[in-house]
Amino acid sequence: MVLCPVIGKLQHKHVVLASASPRRQEILSNAGLRFEVVPSRFKEKLRKASFATPYAYAMETAKQKALEVASRMHQKDLRAPDVVIGADTIVVVGAVILEKPVDKQDAYRMLSRLNGKEHSVFTGVAIVHCCSKDGRLDTEVSEFYEETTVKFSELSEELLWEYINSGEPMDKAGGYGIQAQGGMLVEYVHGDFLNVVGFPLNHFCKELARLYYPPRPEDLHRVRHASIPAVDTFENLSDMEAGGSDPGQSAEGGRGGQQADGDRSQAPGAPDAALNGADGRPPLPAGLLELMDGFKASKVLFTACKLKLFDMLKDQGPLKAVDIARKLNACAGGTEWLLDVCVALGLLEKTHRGYSNTEVATLHLASDGEHSLQGLAEYNDAHVWGVFTRLGPAVQEGADQTRGALGVMEEEGHLSQSREMTLQFMRAMHSLSKLTAHHVATAFDLSRFTSACDLGGCTGILARELAQEYPRLQVTVFDLPEVTELSGGFQRGGRQTERIRFVPGDFFKDNLPEADLYVLSRILQDWPDDKLHKLLSRISSSCKPGGGLLVAEAAAEEKERASRRPRLRALSAGQPRSPDEHRWLLQRHGFQDVRVARAGDLLHVVLGTRAVP
Numbered sequence: 188m189v190l191c192p193v194i195g196k197l198q199h200k201h202v203v204l205a206s207a208s209p210r211r212q213e214i215l216s217n218a219g220l221r222f223e224v225v226p227s228r229f230k231e232k233l234r235k236a237s238f239a240t241p242y243a244y245a246m247e248t249a250k251q252k253a254l255e256v257a258s259r260m261h262q263k264d265l266r267a268p269d270v271v272i273g274a275d276t277i278v279v280v281g282a283v284i285l286e287k288p289v290d291k292q293d294a295y296r297m298l299s300r301l302n303g304k305e306h307s308v309f310t311g312v313a314i315v316h317c318c319s320k321d322g323r324l325d326t327e328v329s330e331f332y333e334e335t336t337v338k339f340s341e342l343s344e345e346l347l348w349e350y351i352n353s354g355e356p357m358d359k360a361g362g363y364g365i366q367a368q369g370g371m372l373v374e375y376v377h378g379d380f381l382n383v384v385g386f387p388l389n390h391f392c393k394e395l396a397r398l399y400y401p402p403r404p405e406d407l408h409r410v411r412h413a414s415i416p417a418v419d420t421f422e423n424l425s426d427m428e429a430g431g432s433d434p435g436q437s438a439e440g441g442r443g444g445q446q447a448d449g450d451r452s453q454a455p456g457a458p459d460a461a462l463n464g465a466d467g468r469p470p471l472p473a474g475l476l477e478l479m480d481g482f483k484a485s486k487v488l489f490t491a492c493k494l495k496l497f498d499m500l501k502d503q504g505p506l507k508a509v510d511i512a513r514k515l516n517a518c519a520g521g522t523e524w525l526l527d528v529c530v531a532l533g534l535l536e537k538t539h540r541g542y543s544n545t546e547v548a549t550l551h552l553a554s555d556g557e558h559s560l561q562g563l564a565e566y567n568d569a570h571v572w573g574v575f576t577r578l579g580p581a582v583q584e585g586a587d588q589t590r591g592a593l594g595v596m597e598e599e600g601h602l603s604q605s606r607e608m609t610l611q612f613m614r615a616m617h618s619l620s621k622l623t624a625h626h627v628a629t630a631f632d633l634s635r636f637t638s639a640c641d642l643g644g645c646t647g648i649l650a651r652e653l654a655q656e657y658p659r660l661q662v663t664v665f666d667l668p669e670v671t672e673l674s675g676g677f678q679r680g681g682r683q684t685e686r687i688r689f690v691p692g693d694f695f696k697d698n699l700p701e702a703d704l705y706v707l708s709r710i711l712q713d714w715p716d717d718k719l720h721k722l723l724s725r726i727s728s729s730c731k732p733g734g735g736l737l738v739a740e741a742a743a744e745e746k747e748r749a750s751r752r753p754r755l756r757a758l759s760a761g762q763p764r765s766p767d768e769h770r771w772l773l774q775r776h777g778f779q780d781v782r783v784a785r786a787g788d789l790l791h792v793v794l795g796t797r798a799v800p
């Protein structure tokens with residue numbers, strides 16, 4: 188019996204599972220799918236370091252597995268199957284990717300790494316639609332991934348070896364099988380269990396639904412409308428009809444989809460195949476409509492954050508609209524309207540019990556979480572929003588282009604503002620740095636340094652990460668007095684904070700604190716060339732031969748420089764520089780052995796060693 192109608196869509200197709208994994212076969216046949224098994228011969232040997240994220244690696248491996256089977260079958264019979272499914276499961280702990288152990292020692296190394304800790308299990312899936320044209324194989328690939336968090340209990344050596352000797356770990360990523368005896372090692376699982384076992388069935392069905400059941404405009408859920416005049420054009424349905432409001436996608440950025448970099452919105456001119464009329468009319472310009480409405484979605488997000496909606500639902504959800512309105516002291520109709528739009532944007536979920544946060548909202552939009560981006564939302568609403576309303580005049584009148592079309596930076600730094608504005612800016616930087624600090628601190632091995640000075644280190648998030656990562660390191664955070672004065676409010680306890688001190692000063696005017704390693708994280712892009720050279724030359728004079736300079740900036744490889752996020756940021760903060768430009772800048776200021784590394788999805792990091800002058 189096929190429970191899920193979308194699986195039925197594959198019933199009359201020749202479907203091939205390009206996998207030798209008995210678990211994948213079982214999961215898919217239990218779901219009612221009929222398929223042939225043709226294990227892939229693709230060797231899992233892609234260079235992991237060349238992928239920005241572990242899931243990009245898993246998706247690419249899954250794709251290559253499926254494509255290898257499709258082309259082998261096509262070569263053999265000059266006929267390809269209709270659909271080939273490939274999958275790859277990896278276990279990720281810290282920055283390390285674990286696949287299947289090669290022997291018992293390897294299994295022991297893997298299980299010891301996982302012992303007592305949380306890790307992620309990613310399965311990348313590729314669904315390849317094949318068709319033979321004039322003896323040639325044409326393929327269309329849809330790919331996605333699913334992440335599940337698993338925590339292992341503290342396990343004794345004896346138990347680990349007993350488990351290894353059972354033989355179970357050997358054909359399983361990370362060296363364990365959660366569905367069998369390995370389940371005894373696991374304290375908790377967050378997310379799709381079957382994803383850990385080897386195949387994310389639920390996400391697979393959603394992907395099939397996306398492919399086989401494109402939404403008809405009349406089926407799309409209309410947002411009920413109370414009266415909030417500034418954004419009332421929501422009623423015209425363009426968000427919905429444009430297909431821009433798939434909850435999981437809009438809120439979670441890079442999850443799933445064809446692109447691994449998170450920038451998966453459709454290009455404005457690209458036709459939306461799902462809505463393309465067969466009657467010769469031009470296709471609906473879905474990407475364009477989505478662009479036109481982008482500002483409304485941002486404002487909804489900012490407003491909900493400002494009302495502390497996500498905090499309320501984190502602690503008290505699910506709640507009915509009337510109760511939320513009462514607690515907010517707001518109009519019931521307007522509140523319900525806002526809540527429904529948040530549901531459409533993937534920020535909230537609605538059930539018969541009321542509204543509750545989605546996972547992404549609890550993680551990133553409640554104010555107290557370790558990964559909260561509330562500060563960034565608040566700053567964008569209070570400051571950046573207003574700046575962008577001046578884009579038209581700025582373009583016409585011509586602002587200082589090296590500082591971005593908007594030329595928003597003040598002469599001597601953007602913090603010469605009110606205390607509240609400074610705090611808002613600090614909260615925004617704090618939110619963002621929490622996402623990136625670990626990647627910056629670990630992009631290179633910095634253990635040879637014993638003292639570091641983070642110039643413009645703001646609330647000390649990166650300093651904390653450095654101190655945590657390098658137990659010998661003393662870290663100075665050097666920032667403007669108005670910043671260091673307020674930084675106390677951002678400190679959390681912890682042993683490493685004893686090795687962090689805050690020193691007030693202006694890096695253009697005051698003596699820089701002594702250090703073996705100077706750090707500039709997201710500083711250089713804010714300054715025009717003259718200021719940048721002044722700053723680098725001051726660092727170069729303070730840095731002793733053998734000392735280091737670490738620069739972290741927005742990832743701006745050539746191909747990414749044309750992409751959306753850096754371009755938009757460039758409007759208010761100037762053009763991002765590429766890793767090669769940073770390498771050249773460091774060399775020009777007396778640093779040698781300059782190395783470049785990627786730090787997570789958002790930044791690249793450059794490290795140079797001060798040469799003897």
Ligand SMILES: Cc1cn([C@@H]2O[C@H](COP(=O)(O)OP(=O)(O)OP(=O)(O)O)[C@@H](O)[C@H]2O)c(=O)[nH]c1=O
Pocket residue numbers: 205206207208209210211226227231252274275276277278287308358359360361363364365366369383384385386
């Ligand atoms: C974490 C975990 C993994 N696995 C198995 O680990 C293999 C991963 O390896 P792969 O490279 O993705 O697949 P494969 O087995 O080599 O098959 P193929 O698709 O032919 O490459 C798959 O089997 C999965 O079930 C479990 O059975 N239970 C678990 O808890």
